[in-house]
Amino acid sequence: xxxxxxxxxxxxxxxxxxxxxxxxxxxxxxxxxxxxxxxxxxxxxxxxxxxxxxxxxxxxxxxxxxxxxxxxxxxxxxxxxxxxxxxxxxxxxxxxxxxxxxxxxxxxxxxxxxxxxxxxxxxxxxxxxxxxxxxxxxxxxxxxxxxxxxxxxxxxxxxxxxxxxxxxxxxxxxxxxxxxxxxxxxxxxxxxxxxxxxxxxxxxxxxxxxxxxxxxxxxxxxxxxxxxxxxxxxxxxxxxxxxxxxxxxxxxxxxxxxxxxxxxxxxxxxxxxxxxxxxxxxxxxxxxxxxxxxxxxxxxxxxxxxxxxxxxxxxxxxxxxxxxxxxxxxxxxxxxxx
Amino acid sequence: xxxxxxxxxxxxxxxxxxxxxxxxxxxxxxxxxxxxxxxxxxxxxxxxxxxxxxxxxxxxxxxxxxxxxxxxxxxxxxxxxxxxxxxxxxxxxxxxxxxxxxxxxxxxxxxxxxxxxxxxxxxxxxxxxxxxxxxxxxxxxxxxxxxxxxxxxxxxxxxxxxxxxxxxxxxxxxxxxxxxxxxxxxxxxxxxxxxxxxxxxxxxxxxxxxxxxxxxxxxxxxxxxxxxxxxxxxxxxxxxxxxxxxxxxxxxxxxxxxxxxxxxxxxxxxxxxxxxxxxxxxx
Numbered sequence: 001x002x003x004x005x006x007x008x009x010x011x012x013x014x015x016x017x018x019x020x021x022x023x024x025x026x027x028x029x030x031x032x033x034x035x036x037x038x039x040x041x042x043x044x045x046x047x048x049x050x051x052x053x054x055x056x057x058x059x060x061x062x063x064x065x066x067x068x069x070x071x072x073x074x075x076x077x078x079x080x081x082x083x084x085x086x087x088x089x090x091x092x093x094x095x096x097x098x099x100x101x102x103x104x105x106x107x108x109x110x111x112x113x114x115x116x117x118x119x120x121x122x123x124x125x126x127x128x129x130x131x132x133x134x135x136x137x138x139x140x141x142x143x144x145x146x147x148x149x150x151x152x153x154x155x156x157x158x159x160x161x162x163x164x165x166x167x168x169x170x171x172x173x174x175x176x177x178x179x180x181x182x183x184x185x186x187x188x189x190x191x192x193x194x195x196x197x198x199x200x201x202x203x204x205x206x207x208x209x210x211x212x213x214x215x216x217x218x219x220x221x222x223x224x225x226x227x228x229x230x231x232x233x234x235x236x237x238x239x240x241x242x243x244x245x246x247x248x249x250x251x252x253x254x255x256x257x258x259x260x261x262x263x264x265x266x267x268x269x270x271x272x273x274x275x276x277x278x279x280x281x282x283x284x285x286x287x288x289x290x291x292x293x294x295x296x297x298x299x300x301x302x303x304x305x306x307x308x309x310x311x312x313x314x315x316x317x318x319x320x321x322x323x324x325x326x327x328x329x330x331x332x333x334x335x336x337x338x
Numbered sequence: 339x340x341x342x343x344x345x346x347x348x349x350x351x352x353x354x355x356x357x358x359x360x361x362x363x364x365x366x367x368x369x370x371x372x373x374x375x376x377x378x379x380x381x382x383x384x385x386x387x388x389x390x391x392x393x394x395x396x397x398x399x400x401x402x403x404x405x406x407x408x409x410x411x412x413x414x415x416x417x418x419x420x421x422x423x424x425x426x427x428x429x430x431x432x433x434x435x436x437x438x439x440x441x442x443x444x445x446x447x448x449x450x451x452x453x454x455x456x457x458x459x460x461x462x463x464x465x466x467x468x469x470x471x472x473x474x475x476x477x478x479x480x481x482x483x484x485x486x487x488x489x490x491x492x493x494x495x496x497x498x499x500x501x502x503x504x505x506x507x508x509x510x511x512x513x514x515x516x517x518x519x520x521x522x523x524x525x526x527x528x529x530x531x532x533x534x535x536x537x538x539x540x541x542x543x544x545x546x547x548x549x550x551x552x553x554x555x556x557x558x559x560x561x562x563x564x565x566x567x568x569x570x571x572x573x574x575x576x577x578x579x580x581x582x583x584x585x586x587x588x589x590x591x592x593x594x595x596x597x598x599x600x601x602x603x604x605x606x607x608x609x610x611x612x613x614x615x616x617x618x619x620x621x
Contacts, residue, residue, distance in 0.1 A: 037439075037443065038445040048432060052493075057461060057469075075476070127352060129353075140359070141600070142603075145549075145600040146366075149570075149574050149595075150592040153370075153588055154370050162384065163585070188384050272464070273553075280578055291464075292462060292463075292464050313468065314465070317465045321460065324460040
């Protein structure tokens with residue numbers, strides 16, 4: 001009696017459990033054990049990542065210790081090991097140091113400007129009326145969408161010495177003011193893209209112009225996610241707009257800013273196309289190179305020195321890896337990779 | 339000042355700033371398009387001519403017929419489209435499979451895979467360029483659009499998976515379970531239940547891959563030798579000649595290259611943002 005009751009009770013308990021389990025279990029029929037399915041789905045992706053990203057990355061590391069000249073590229077000779085020769089060579093090269101300085105300074109200035117302007121525009125978008133907000137979004141989207149090469153082309157045109165609109169506008173300044181601030185009053189024919197510093201002025205403007213929209217739209221998305229009760233509470237407590245921004249908005253958007261900062265740094269460290277167009281290729285004006293252009297020029301300008309190019313790329317990659325480590329930690333912390 | 343007047347003044351100030359930002363953002367794009375339709379005497383001038391009063395299709399005609407570097411712009415547009423579409427087809431399929439694995443299954447190595455995805459996205463193209471250039475040469479894919487497609491799949495896939503997994507995860511699992519209970523096989527469930535619901539996300543991810551491949555410069559520059567195989571970003575630089583720049587032509591070509599991207603951007607901007615800062619924006 002007791003036994004049967006227990007067994008019936010056991011049945012009663014286990015039956016729904018079993019049903020639930022069976023409903024969770026994917027159907028059979030594909031002939032695959034369930035554990036194998038995710039791995040199978042990952043195979044093509046893993047193959048691509050391994051073959052096209054990880055393997056070349058390792059090869060680049062190896063090549064940075066080799067001498068790879070035209071004969072090796074043609075397959076007529078084996079690469080020659082040179083130890084740390086390539087690194088010693090680039091560390092001795094003044095162009096490496098100017099490229100490194102250009103890369104870092106450009107990233108610092110551009111990231112700061114992009115974040116400040118982007119955030120300001122994001123806040124602005126959030127406070128505008130509906131129609132104005134949509135119009136402005138469409139406007140900044142257009143800037144964001146312009147392909148990097150076309151960005152270079154457009155800004156090179158705007159800063160053209162003779163027919164560029166920037167020099168035309170500078171001519172509009174009152175002569176005494178222009179003389180005082182910029183040291184000259186007639187800008188027609190004044191070239192922007194010869195002197196490295198002025199090249200970077202143009203590059204900063206071009207890249208900020210193209211990248212602040214992303215920050216603005218992301219900040220806007222973050223702002224929309226903040227519950228309005230928090231602002232009401234702040235208002236009831238007598239907080240002013242500026243104070244509310246720093247005490248409510250900024251802390252809540254901190255994770256968004258963290259991700260945006262890291263992404264911006266990574267992107268701005270790797271700028272290639274815009275600078276390539278502004279400099280008109282990698283043939284001249286080498287003082288204006290950043291690490292990307294320097295690596296490319298070493299490896300592909302005749303005579304090709306791919307080992308040295310690889311060594312420069314290693315330096316750039318290591319810098320980016322360190323920054324990315326921070327980024328990955330941030331993301332892992334935020335969402336536990338769900 | 340009354341509070342009402344102050345609020346109205348604030349609103350005017352806000353809208354003025356908004357107009358300023360709008361002009362700053364849109365003017366360079368407008369200037370590109372305007373220059374493309376200006377006659378040469380209005381392009382090469384030190385005066386400011388806001389609208390093309392001598393409106394002309396000459397530059398468009400010229401880049402389409404004569405073109406640059408020996409080919410019509412159509413050739414480069416076609417090459418770019420082949421590379422971008424080929425990349426999208428392969429990368430989207432692979433991304434969907436991998437995203438399903440990551441978003442639907444708990445398995446050993448999952449976290450490691452996700453972290454790998456994040457790390458490889460940071461690798462600069464220059465770092466891959468030299469080894470891939472040599473591999474592509476060795477495999478006989480040099481100077482072939484196929485080689486460019488293969489490389490672009492590698493460049494776009496990690497972000498594709500990263501973005502798509504949030505869309506797969508957003509589909510309630512109970513829907514698939516319901517299908518299983520009704521006796522549907524794993525394949526049927528995938529195609530009839532999951533796929534239609536993920537489709538919008540797949541479109542967004544595809545457009546992102548398309549834009550990346552469409553804009554790609556460094557590999558297109560190094561892996562293609564014959565001018566008939568150039569993509570648009572590579573072709574544009576040939577307008578900068580020894581005897582001065584054909585600004586009308588380059589602006590016409592840039593406009594043709596940019597318009598599709600702008601249209602795509604406007605279609606998917608919302609989703610792209612959510613994919614890029616996935617998880618960071620929480621209420």
